[in-house]
Amino acid sequence: MDYLKAFLIGGIICAVVQIFMDRTKLMPGRIMVLLVCVGAVLGFCKIYEPFVKFAGSGASVPLLGFGNVLWKGVKEAVDKNGFLGIFMGGLEASAIGISAALIFGYLASFIFEPRMKK
Known part of the structure; x- marks a missing residue:
């Protein structure tokens, strides 16, 4: 049932x-x-976390979830490091996802023939 709920919400x-x-x-x-900005704002308003608990991966995987991850990272880093946490928290929290996107995008460029649109 969790898979169906995640599929439907994400869809x-x-x-x-x-x-x-x-x-x-x-x-x-x-x-x-x-x-991404809407996800961060919903995280700030404490609306997105209950939505993720209900929808699971259907809510955490899309770009809304990325904005929420950025927000949570910044919030935790500001609590821990003060003002400098604004600059480092989002990057620390989302480093794995950003790295995976870059690596898989690079690998896909070998498989497919990338070209600019005309």
Whole structure:
């Protein structure tokens, strides 16, 4: 049942974002940044954590979850290191995910033929 719930919640998030991309003139990069910021704001408002407990990976994997991870990392680092935690907390909390994205993106560039759009 957990897999089904995660699939449905993650699918709903993706469907809402796809509708937003189709209905607005915003570029995909800006929408992605907006999702990360919304995730951080929802984490700040203490709304996202109960949502993650309910939805599991369906809520923690999309970009909203990345924003929440950044927020939690900054919050913990500020509590521990003060002002400098603002700059290092998000990077420490998300280093594994960022590294994985870079490594797998690099490996995918060997398998597929990347090229610029015309």
